[in-house]
Amino acid sequence: MKTSDRFLSYIAMYKLKAISIGFIVMLISICAVMSVPLLERIIESMGNKDTNSMIFWLSMTIVVYVIRSFAAYAQITLSYSLVLDIITNLRMDLFSHLQHLSLDFYDNRESGKTLSVLLADIQMIRLTLTEIFIKIFRHVLTPVGLVAYLLYMNYKLTIILMIIPLMMTVLFKKSRVIMRNASRKASESSGQIASFFQENIRGAKVVKGFGLENIQMQQMKIINHENVECIKKEARVIAIQDPFLFLAHVIASVIIIGIASAFIISGEMTPAELISYLLGVFLFIDPIREISKLNILFQRILASAGRVFELLDLKPSVIDKPGAFALNHVKGKIEFQKVDFQYQDDRSQSLTKIDLVVHPGEIIAITGESGAGKTTMVNLIPRFYDPIKGCILVDGQNIRGISLRSLRDIIGIVPQETILFSGTFQDNIAIGKPGASLEEIETAAKLANIHDFVMQQPSKYHTLVGENGAFLSEGQRQRIAIARCFLKNPDILILDEITASLDENSEKLIMNSLNRLLEKRTTFIISHRQSLLQLADRVICLDNGRIKNYAES
Secondary structure, three states: OOHHHHHHHHHHOOHHHHHHHHHHHHHHHHHHHHHHHHHHHHHHHHHOOOHHHHHHHHHHHHHHHHHHHHHHHHHHHHHHHHHHHHHHHHHHHHHHHHHHOOHHHHHHOOHHHHHHHHHHHHHHHHHHHHHHHHHHHHHOOHHHHHHHHHHHHOHHHHHHHOHHHHHHHHHHOOHHHHHHHHHHHHHHHHHHHHHHHHHHHHOHHHHHHOOOHHHHHHHHHHHHHHHHHHHHHHHHHHHHHHHHHHHHHHHHHHHHHHHHHHHHHHOOOOHHHHHHHHHHHHHHHHHHHHHHHHHHHHHHHHHHHHHHHHHHOOOOOOOOOOOOEOOOOOOOOEEEEEEEEOOOOOOOOOEEEEEEEEOOOOEEEEEEOOOOOHHHHHHOOOOOOOOOEEEEEEOOEEHHHEOHHHHHHOEEEEOOOOOOOOOEHHHHHHHHOOOOOHHHHHHHHHHOOOHHHHHOOOOHHHOEOOHHHOOOOHHHHHHHHHHHHHHHOOOEEEEEOOOOOOOHHHHHHHHHHHHHHOOOOEEEEEOOOHHHHOOOOEEEEEEOOEEEEEEEO
8 A cells, every 4th residue: 555545544534523624624715715706896885985885895704704713713623633633543553563563673673763753753744744734724625716716707817827736736746756755864864863862862871981972972963964964955845846836926926917907908807806806816826835835745744654654564573373372270391392593683593402391390590601592592482582493382382372462471571681661669560460459569579678678768669760760779670670570470480690780788689589489480590690590400501502511400
């Protein structure tokens, strides 16, 4: 489906509002056309020195414009409502789709570019669509009514008048593709700026620690210059259109006035008819100038909508198979059977012929050098990725046949880098079990040794943690992640280097929590810390994506 047809389908979802706006626009156009004969009647009344008639037509003019004002108010209100409905729907479709894309999408795409589509492109569509509906759409029918009436007044002059839209059609036909490409490049360049900003903010400590401020400034100058050039190219396309359009209007107006003057001299027109006709001409020119912008604005929308639809067209690499089922009464036995895995952008395999059987309730520690494939291996269990060969079984069932929701519901993960959301302690712990009561959350926090710390805060569990837990230490963040797992109460547990960056006191608190958390759960521990390795029933060592050896703890 074309980008234009696809975008218009979002408008079609709200056809009742769109049709209502169309009727209101028709009323506005009728009022605009009526002003021409009303002016003619007023001038004739003045010429005839008929005061009563003049007052009547002046009153009618006021009534017409009062109606037009109320209609304009209704049109603007409904237009804003329609645009917001369209943008809300488009934004929610995009966000929902991003939630279902697999992790390889986030691995291979700069987050700033994705944010640029979510924010900048959606905002561009909103602003441009608002301008179209509020400033331009109200003029769409006015030229039609005016042309019909002007033909009635003087068909010879009106035929000449019609040269204007024909000139514009020819003049701007080729500019559509140029404008769309220019708008697309400008949007992509804005995405690069958003990505660079995000990286610079996220890596502020690194930038300052290594004294990279000047280097980052130079890089920003380059990216900013590229963005300016893209916007200038877009501006040049716009700049070409407006002056030529104005020139066409002036030439046509001069020709019409000249010919109309000849008609007056020959007696084919009266001065009153000429004045009202010229009013009609000027009322015709202004809508045409506004409508001529439609091409540029719509191409701008299509450029941004194209980037949105590109994301919407991406397919997740990990999906539920038809007939996927939910696991019930999970014991926790996990089997890797000759599993191979390779990332999309990596030529060498990350995992090769992994064979491993983990019994229910068994604790497996995984060690190995950085890049050996430890995290990759455990990431295959919740199907963040799928192996390219072999299979993984849970209680004898191939995980590809288990629904993703059911599979991930039985797995708890404590990552090395804990992600906290901008909310309260209660909000962040409740991630383990959405809708959990405060009592359940407090019980989980006590088991994770974070309850006492939370109770010392000004608003206790309702205290904000800051962006990504900015106000907390790494140990406190890890204990919140452990509290999530206590609350979730999973059958399978994955702990990924959870004490790697902790001091001795924080590690002791977490170790106390882990002793309770690991009870009767099948657990994978990635670590080099002896304190964690001692908890394991078996220790396996990975080397270049292969299991090098097993050892009993």
